Amino acid sequence: MSKESYNWSEIARNPKYLELKRKKRVFLFGWWIAASIYYFSLPLLSGYFPSLFKIKLIGVINFGYLFILSQFLVAIFVAMYYTKVANSDFDRLTDELVKEIQ
Amino acid sequence: MFTKILSALMLTLLLAAPGFAEEPSKQAPQGAALVQPSASALQAPAAVPGQPAAAAPAAKAAAPTGGMPTKVKPNRAITISMFMTIIGITLCVVIWAARQTKSASDFYTAGGGITGLQNGWAIAGDYMSAASFLGMSGLISLYGIDGFMYAVGPMFSFIAILLVIAEPCRNAGKFTLGDILSFRTAPKPVRAVAAISTVTVSLFYLIAQMVGAGKLMQVLLDIPYRVSVIGVGILMVGYVVFGGMKATTWVQIIKAGLLMSGTVLLAFLVMAKAGMNPVGFFTDIVGNQLIQDHVRMNVLKDALPKAGFDYGQRFMEPGLFLKNPLDQVSLGIAWALGAAGLPHILMRFFTVPSAKEARKSIVIALFINSSFFFLINIIGFGAALYLSPQLISSVDKGGNMATLLLAQLLGGGAGSLGGDMFLAFICAVAFATILAVVSGLVLAASAAIAHDVYVNIVMDGKADQHTQVKVARITSLFVGLAAIVMGLAAEKENVVALVALAFAVAASGNFPAVMLSLFWKRFNTAGVISALLVGTISALGLVVISPVMTYPQKIADDAKKIVSTLEKKQQEGAVLAEKDLKLLDKSRTDYTKNNGQTSMVGLTAPIFPLKNPGIVSVPLGLIAAIIGTLLFRDRRAEDMFDEIEVRQITGLGISKASDH
Numbered sequence: 001m002s003k004e005s006y007n008w009s010e011i012a013r014n015p016k017y018l019e020l021k022r023k024k025r026v027f028l029f030g031w032w033i034a035a036s037i038y039y040f041s042l043p044l045l046s047g048y049f050p051s052l053f054k055i056k057l058i059g060v061i062n063f064g065y066l067f068i069l070s071q072f073l074v075a076i077f078v079a080m081y082y083t084k085v086a087n088s089d090f091d092r093l094t095d096e097l098v099k100e101i102q
Numbered sequence: 103m104f105t106k107i108l109s110a111l112m113l114t115l116l117l118a119a120p121g122f123a124e125e126p127s128k129q130a131p132q133g134a135a136l137v138q139p140s141a142s143a144l145q146a147p148a149a150v151p152g153q154p155a156a157a158a159p160a161a162k163a164a165a166p167t168g169g170m171p172t173k174v175k176p177n178r179a180i181t182i183s184m185f186m187t188i189i190g191i192t193l194c195v196v197i198w199a200a201r202q203t204k205s206a207s208d209f210y211t212a213g214g215g216i217t218g219l220q221n222g223w224a225i226a227g228d229y230m231s232a233a234s235f236l237g238m239s240g241l242i243s244l245y246g247i248d249g250f251m252y253a254v255g256p257m258f259s260f261i262a263i264l265l266v267i268a269e270p271c272r273n274a275g276k277f278t279l280g281d282i283l284s285f286r287t288a289p290k291p292v293r294a295v296a297a298i299s300t301v302t303v304s305l306f307y308l309i310a311q312m313v314g315a316g317k318l319m320q321v322l323l324d325i326p327y328r329v330s331v332i333g334v335g336i337l338m339v340g341y342v343v344f345g346g347m348k349a350t351t352w353v354q355i356i357k358a359g360l361l362m363s364g365t366v367l368l369a370f371l372v373m374a375k376a377g378m379n380p381v382g383f384f385t386d387i388v389g390n391q392l393i394q395d396h397v398r399m400n401v402l403k404d405a406l407p408k409a410g411f412d413y414g415q416r417f418m419e420p421g422l423f424l425k426n427p428l429d430q431v432s433l434g435i436a437w438a439l440g441a442a443g444l445p446h447i448l449m450r451f452f453t454v455p456s457a458k459e460a461r462k463s464i465v466i467a468l469f470i471n472s473s474f475f476f477l478i479n480i481i482g483f484g485a486a487l488y489l490s491p492q493l494i495s496s497v498d499k500g501g502n503m504a505t506l507l508l509a510q511l512l513g514g515g516a517g518s519l520g521g522d523m524f525l526a527f528i529c530a531v532a533f534a535t536i537l538a539v540v541s542g543l544v545l546a547a548s549a550a551i552a553h554d555v556y557v558n559i560v561m562d563g564k565a566d567q568h569t570q571v572k573v574a575r576i577t578s579l580f581v582g583l584a585a586i587v588m589g590l591a592a593e594k595e596n597v598v599a600l601v602a603l604a605f606a607v608a609a610s611g612n613f614p615a616v617m618l619s620l621f622w623k624r625f626n627t628a629g630v631i632s633a634l635l636v637g638t639i640s641a642l643g644l645v646v647i648s649p650v651m652t653y654p655q656k657i658a659d660d661a662k663k664i665v666s667t668l669e670k671k672q673q674e675g676a677v678l679a680e681k682d683l684k685l686l687d688k689s690r691t692d693y694t695k696n697n698g699q700t701s702m703v704g705l706t707a708p709i710f711p712l713k714n715p716g717i718v719s720v721p722l723g724l725i726a727a728i729i730g731t732l733l734f735r736d737r738r739a740e741d742m743f744d745e746i747e748v749r750q751i752t753g754l755g756i757s758k759a760s761d762h
Contacts, residue, residue, distance in 0.1 A: 046251065
């Protein structure tokens with residue numbers, strides 16, 4: 001049923017598209033990997049270096065508890081930062097590209 | 103059309119009514135209690151002759167002797183009226199949604215008309231299951247910080263979904279996992295395998311939820327297991343069959359709203375009790391004698407305190423519950439990748455009109471869930487401090503009743519109106535939670551059967567909207583019935599394995615298949631099929647030989663140890679307490695029943711040491727996908743890569759995506 005109204009391979013060679021693709025890829029996979037490293041450091045550090053988690057920082061509240069809390073903050077930071085970049089950068093590039101094609 | 107739906111709804115209600123009313127088999131005046139929730143017979147169990155034995159200890163505990171309760175005893179009248187209110191509201195939503203569900207796209211994706219904000223709440227609702235609401239706070243109340251560590255996985259899983267799954271899937275798909283995977287591959291075999299995988303994952307998850315629901319309602323309402331499973335099942339089928347995605351989404355949103363209100367209120371009351379001082383709160387926990395005793399005797403099993411060891415501080419340190427770091431990493435992989443491959447989560451991205459809204463919905467869901475899990479940590483530690491781990495584990499060994507007990511306490515204590523109201527409210531919230539989660543699962547499984555198998559394989563995509571909706575409804579009905587039957591059959595089964603399995607299959611099969619479909623040019627039919635098959639089979643194979651299965655020989659050995667210890671005591675002339683005599687009896691039966699028996703696959707002990715297979719099965723699924731792809735080169739799939747890539751990056755052709 002679908003009518004091929006777009007020449008997909010032509011769009012795929014459009015310099016604007018290539019720029020958008022490259023930017024998105026670097027950003028998304030870069031941050032995904034960085035966030036994953038931070039995330040997996042939690043089970044690894046708590047499992048293999050438990051003494052680190054025991055260091056008391058604020059009264060009886062130790063590094064481990066604060067490290068878990070920091071996981072939440074890091075995830076929220078990544079989400080906010082991505083939203084900012086996507087809203088300003090990726091969406092703008094996409095709009096320009098779509099306008100050019102249509 | 104509408105009258106038909108209404109009459110069918112009435113039928114559902116009629117079916118449900120005897121389901122709930124079946125409980126009078128135990129207590130005479132209960133049928134009446136349902137109609138008139140204020141009937142006082144329920145409030146004074148001891149006054150009713152022929153009261154089931156199970157209620158006796160609860161009645162004793164409620165007496166002001168200061169004894170520890172051995173059971174949560176919600177006020178049935180208040181609880182049932184709250185349940186009925188929730189059922190009433192959701193049924194109104196279903197009627198409203200049913201009137202607007204006309205096309206296949208209405209049924210599966212609410213016509214793409216859900217906003218990012220609504221979808222965010224609905225996704226958050228999918229994550230906040232009864233297991234996290236009741237189970238996680240229970241774990242924290244018994245094992246301290248390890249329970250809190252559990253919360254990081256679900257929260258972090260949003261990162262993969264946000265960055266690499268949600269928007270591309272929104273742009274490249276239509277209703278199901280099969281739509282994404284079959285985009286540039288041989289549609290029929292890929293859809294068939296994708297449907298099998300979706301149904302398997304959803305049913306595993308669904309059965310675990312049904313069994314959990316049955317057991318929870320059994321405790322909360324004091325009704326038989328089968329009645330609660332059938333009741334939950336009928337409601338779930340009603341929501342999905344009549345209201346499709348729109349009703350499922352709104353049930354999910356209502357539940358998420360209720361759950362967050364309950365959680366915020368509970369956490370606020372805990373902090374108010376602690377004088378709004380977090381440092382003081384944790385200092386009190388560390389200094390609490392009961393918590394110190396619990397850590398020393400029940401968790402670390404030190405009969406005599408080690409000199410200079412701070413057992414209270416130990417509660418704030420990891421390793422009381424999570425023992426094996428590799429298992430934690432493996433669980434982490436299952437969360438980080440598995441959640442992004444769960445069909446009922448994937449399906450939620452198709453309900454919003456654009457990639458931008460999909461992005462917004464994930465960010466909102468992340469916010470809600472981060473707050474939720476943070477508050478759960480306050481509730482869990484609060485339960486440990488204000489109830490004591492001893493009391494929590496005496497009511498339920500796994501701590502699952504901690505949240506409920508805490509609500510009762512903070513509302514004013516057992517028997518007080520405030521306590522009863524707050525407990526009933528939290529029970530009703532748990533009930534709404536279960537209903538919402540199971541509905542989403544039924545919808546995902548039936549979409550795979552109706553849309554992928556029936557419409558696209560059997561009918562070659564040639565089915566009009568009316569037929570598609572009809573088939574989808576019939577399929578949902580049968581999926582729901584299957585879930586009820588399996589839920590009933592699995593009453594005595596160990597369902598913990600099923601949840602681990604659902605996540606492991608999603609992480610090892612679905613996730614690599616989706617990722618490579620979107621990002622690897624050469625990926626093809628052989629790649630998809632090998633990823634799904636190897637991912638599923640390896641996850642399944644590893645779980646059935648892992649420690650999460652039940653090993654009768656181990657139960658027999660443990661029982662034998664108890665028997666010999668107690669018999670030795672008896673021989674030494676000690677008179678055993680009634681509790682010990684009962685334990686001796688039970689252990690003897692356990693021993694004879696389990697000795698020489700083997701696990702489901704004929705093992706006496708686990709072969710695979712980890713509870714979570716992800717660390718092995720995810721690489722296996724990925725390698726299989728790559729090898730399968732490289733062995734069978736497919737030029738067509740490569741040629742079509744430009745299309746899927748341009749679509750997923752730019753969102754071009756999104757309205758046409760519903761035609762391909």
